[in-house]
Amino acid sequence: MNQVEIFFSVVQRKVVSPNDFTDLAEVEQRLADFEKRYNATAKPFQWKFTRRDLHDLLTRISEHERQDAPAELPHAV
Structure with missing residues (x-):
């Protein structure tokens, strides 16, 4: 977010x-x-x-989402 967006966010609030x-x-x-x-x-x-902080954050979010995803059930044959 650039400073203009931050300013308008402050104005909104x-x-x-x-x-x-x-x-x-x-x-x-x-x-x-x-x-x-x-x-x-x-x-x-x-x-x-x-940028490194952002990369690390996105990696942690991805790992968390994978852990929370329901396990796939085996298909009945």
Whole structure:
């Protein structure tokens, strides 16, 4: 996920939800207020999750899914 997607995710959680606006002017004002507050405190994200971390995670998920899969029953002949 890139930083724009993260920003919009934050906006969704902190500004838009719950959707209890009386009109579009209220939405506009709430977004403008959030933008000022966010820009005053925002810091760049420090990514710590590497490609290797992703590979390891996907490997563990695959192994877990294989362990949870039901064993195949022998076919009756």
